[in-house]
Amino acid sequence: MKRTLAAFALAAASTLMVGLANAADEPIVIKFSHxxxxxxxxxxxxxxxKELVAERMGDRVMVEVYPNSQLFGDDNVLEAMQLGDVQLAAxxxxxxxxxxxxxxxxxxxxxxxxxDAVDRFQQSEKGQSMMHSMKKKGLIGLGYLHNGMKQLSSSQPLRVPADAKGLKFRIMSSPVLEAQFEAIDATPLKKPFSEVFTLLQTKAIxxxxxxxxxxxxxKFFEVQPYITETNHGLLDYLVVTSTEFWMGLPEDLRSELKSALDEAIIYGNQIxxxxGIQDRQAIIDSKRSEVIELxxxxxxxxxxxxxxxxxxxxxDIGAELIDAAYAANRR
Structure with a gap:
């Protein structure tokens, strides 16, 4: 009886060790949702x-990219990240x-x-520290990604602020953007990005x-006869992960992943x-929308x-931070 129990215990321990070894051999999976x-x-x-991680880290880490809201939209991806259902988003x-x-x-x-001014500020000590302002709430920013400077499109020409009075503009959910349009006596409407073309086409906005x-x-230019080149705002993204996931990685692995991500962001920002330059010219060449230069x-x-x-x-933001950002224009 004792021999049987000993044999059983030895077999169980052996099975557990094999299981742990197999688990250790399994790659870390990073789901990147955008x-x-x-x-x-x-x-x-x-x-x-994804390519850089595959080249440099082999079987240790596997990156899975889910575009077009296949996993989550921007309105729920951060909650999903805190639950461990996704590891990267932007x-x-x-x-x-x-x-x-x-x-x-x-x-x-x-x-x-x-x-250029955006880059100077984002790479500064203050700009970098902002990415860690959510750490205690379970999120860590890993890098800024550009889309570009924002322009105003409209159903009528906009040359001065008075031209926007009474018009309805779609905005992302942001109290600052809401206040921005209220400042010119326009009406801001929070609507999903996916609905903007239809809203413009039907003149709902x-x-x-x-x-x-x-x-x-x-194709907003196809349903908006005027685009005013204001460069009034910035549309950027923050590549973000969960504090628990990121700090739970071995330090060497975390360093390698950050290096690969930094390189990928430089690549994306140049694109x-x-x-931006190419698409501006394509809109002008289309003659579907008039670009107004102020x-x-x-x-x-x-x-x-x-x-x-x-x-x-x-x-809320801090006067010192605003001053530092504005100062990036004067170098």
């Missing part, structure tokens, strides 16, 4: 990250308002003159704000820059009308 197509800057960045910066006030800085109108690449790829005097009127929004959110 909401756009694979041929976009974000989609290409995600696929580049929502628009406006989507983090429930977790931190600091990232609302990037929605402030006319804060940055161009993407009068206009929207977006980057050249989004205006072109989603975003190139695509004079310095006209642009100054937009800045003057919208800049009070900074003061409205200064307490």
């Amino acid at each position: 909401v756009v197509a694979e041929n976009t800057p974000k989609g290409k960045m995600a696929n580049k990250f 929502p628009a910066l406006s989507k983090f308002s429930r977790y931190t006030d600091l990232l609302a800085l990037y929605d402030l109108p006319f804060l940055f003159e161009d993407l 009068d206009g929207q704000e977006n980057t050249w690449s989004n205006i072109y790829s989603k 975003a820059r190139d695509k 004079s310095p005097e006209e642009r100054a009127q937009w800045v003057q009308a919208m800049k009070p929004v900074w003061k409205k959110f200064e307490k």
